[in-house]
Amino acid sequence: MSSLANERVAYFNGRVVPESDVLIPFRDRGFLAGDAAFDTARSFGHKIFRLKEHLDRLYRSLRYLKIDPGLSPKEMSAITEDVFARNTHLLDKDDDYWVSQRISRGVPADDLTVSSDARPTVIVECKPLPLKQRATLFRDGIEVVVPSVRRAAPDMLSPRAKTHNYLNLTMGDLEARERNPKGWAILLDADGNIAEGTGSNFFMVRDGIVMTPQSRYVLPGVSRAVTLELAAKLKIPHQERDIDLYDAYTADEAFLTSTSLCICPVRSINGRAVAETAIPGPVTRQLIDAYAGLVGMDFVGQYLRRIER
Numbered sequence: 001m002s003s004l005a006n007e008r009v010a011y012f013n014g015r016v017v018p019e020s021d022v023l024i025p026f027r028d029r030g031f032l033a034g035d036a037a038f039d040t041a042r043s044f045g046h047k048i049f050r051l052k053e054h055l056d057r058l059y060r061s062l063r064y065l066k067i068d069p070g071l072s073p074k075e076m077s078a079i080t081e082d083v084f085a086r087n088t089h090l091l092d093k094d095d096d097y098w099v100s101q102r103i104s105r106g107v108p109a110d111d112l113t114v115s116s117d118a119r120p121t122v123i124v125e126c127k128p129l130p131l132k133q134r135a136t137l138f139r140d141g142i143e144v145v146v147p148s149v150r151r152a153a154p155d156m157l158s159p160r161a162k163t164h165n166y167l168n169l170t171m172g173d174l175e176a177r178e179r180n181p182k183g184w185a186i187l188l189d190a191d192g193n194i195a196e197g198t199g200s201n202f203f204m205v206r207d208g209i210v211m212t213p214q215s216r217y218v219l220p221g222v223s224r225a226v227t228l229e230l231a232a233k234l235k236i237p238h239q240e241r242d243i244d245l246y247d248a249y250t251a252d253e254a255f256l257t258s259t260s261l262c263i264c265p266v267r268s269i270n271g272r273a274v275a276e277t278a279i280p281g282p283v284t285r286q287l288i289d290a291y292a293g294l295v296g297m298d299f300v301g302q303y304l305r306r307i308e309r
Contacts, residue, residue: 007020008090008127010022012123013119016086027107030105034167035104036105036163037061037065038103038162039057041099041100045096051077055073055076055101069120070119070122084097094305095128099125102164103122103123104120104121104164107121132306138264140279141280142256145184146270147171147172149171150195151189152168159219160220168187172197185198191242192245195217199259201220202243204254204255205253205281209239210231211240223262226257226294236283249272
């Protein structure tokens, strides 16, 4: 098909087709049971960032779920780059994409039983980043809400696998939005320490030390890893440790990392202002500037420009 289609295209089980032609059977286990893995990278200036790291994590998730996608990481990388290239002409110069790989166990002969006879469903797709919807987060800071819903414990289902089963996080999001329409849910783990939110990792700063929850209790984000790398390069002390609400409430600074946001400052936690510093705080600002330098563009400006539109 033409690489200059007027509709975004996606890879679907061996073919590149218009997104509207991607039709998943209702007996697919990804739909019936959330029995699927995925990963999502983003582009900066129409170039995908750290695709290898995202695919490495995807294939770890697939091994954990015992799903064979029928494609090697090298083949998945080539397909992802091809789908992305076929869709870039639909982007404005100052826009960028999420690009995702989604693999379910497929449709087994007996949909009541997990079996190996199913052919996996494999999708690679692009979606524009929600720049306008999230622009004010960089101006005002994120209002974190900690719901009563706890993150699933790692001895139940490992949060390190990026699966389609997001109900645990979704229920936390619903509660947070009921309490604060602008709220961004960050769940506690089973022990009462800060864990993570939907697609986001939590960081705080106290006495110049950058802290983030232990990776055993969260999905270790690629943006989280980049932030820790940058902290090391900048010689900013940093550590993975348990962080309870006392720690969070008494932080000097706090911020979230995610694929789309990269690094975004936190304004408040359960209505309590984070310190009395400017947004972002000085350490957060250092890391944002270093992140922007690494990816070669002012991603904060990319968001803030949407407020004026």
